[in-house]
Amino acid sequence: MPEGDTVWLTARRLHTALAGRLLTRSDLRVPRLATADLTGREVLDVTPRGKHLLTRIEGGLTLHSHLRMDGAWHVYAPDERWRGGPAHQIRAILATTAHTAVGYRLPVLDLIRTSDEHSVVGHLGPDLLGPDWDFEEAVRRVCADPARPLGEALLDQRNLAGIGNVFKCELAFLARVTPWLPVGDLPAGVPERLVATAHRLLEDNKERFERRTTPSSRPDQKLYVYGRKHQPCYRCGTPIRWDDRHDRISYWCPGCQKGPGPEAAVAG
Template structure:
């Protein structure tokens, strides 16, 4: 499941393969791909913003701003639950069916398809600044310059929204998905169903700092995501995620799963360990 660390890892990989290189060809059924005249453009940079990936392409060399290709463009993809970018050498077999690729970028040495993204758009400078998703994102936990105080303020403004729902709202803080939501709240001993506004600013900031530490550790490791790395692979990667009906690794109470929010996302928790503690602490 793509979360913030997944997208930042993908951005690192694509940056090494694309930055400074020319797009020789682009396969995409969207009419906008042809309108933007993507072949011939040079990729300037690749970045992740929360769960969003942006491939920034320069204007076509020699094209005026009033001509097709005369403005820079960003290729925006949101991976949703199952999307992914791949990279292959020329002639190398693909791991997934070609019909699932919404867009394929070709350079002189690599072929880079994006499979089953939830969203794909081409954004010029104005569209990038006004985008319905990007313009409203909260601070990205993996951004070194992320303003955690701003994220705390956005979370507290949600008031009675349950904590487990609130920290997954990308407009408050970007990057946390279902896995980190469940694991982070377990490690902090917090009730996912308590109102987020009941927690003090200091408590929420500590929660976000812990989440950032978990994501940074997984991003740096290059291994499959885990929150129990110190206990070794044979003991399981997670504390509660996808462990409904199994004993808590700390107290042996059975882990439970309930769904939350408008998207009815699953939340895994220990009823005994996550009593919430003192919300003013």
């Protein structure tokens, strides 16, 4: 599931493959961009912003993409077989003499003026992996609505840019509270620790596609709660519970995490 760490690594790989080179092929397979041709233009850089990818191209253009749940960019050598999915899932092809970048299942693909990038990323909060990361502002935004459930506050990209559902569940576990606890009910100091931990976890994971939040090196113990329905908690042995009645599935340990359950969100 693409989150800020995955997007950061994807951007780096795209930048390494494309930046500083002229495009020899440009194929944008969405109706509104069907006539757009970027062939012959130089790729200037590929920059991540939260969960957004900004591919800046000569002539003041930016190809904006967002991976959401299952989108992906793959980079191939000229003679390498494409393995990212069937051809009908391809939404974008950007090729140079050295590499071909193929975007699969991209739910968002826009070609905008670079000067208008604010129109697609200007609403985002502090970027957990950005050069302008602002810890104090991030804490302020997360705590701005004391009645809001913690999970919602963490997922809101206007508060923190880069957290997705996996990190939401893992962060709530590490804070020993449920995702439905109102932010205002967090013990003193916990909001600051949560934001600091979010920053650390994304930094720790940005160099790899295999996400890990536990200290264990075992391949079957990468995450504390996410995706571990009915399995015993590593700390207390209580079976992990899950809830899928809302937009995002939540996993939590009722033994370790204190606070209301998902019924609080239903009642609200």
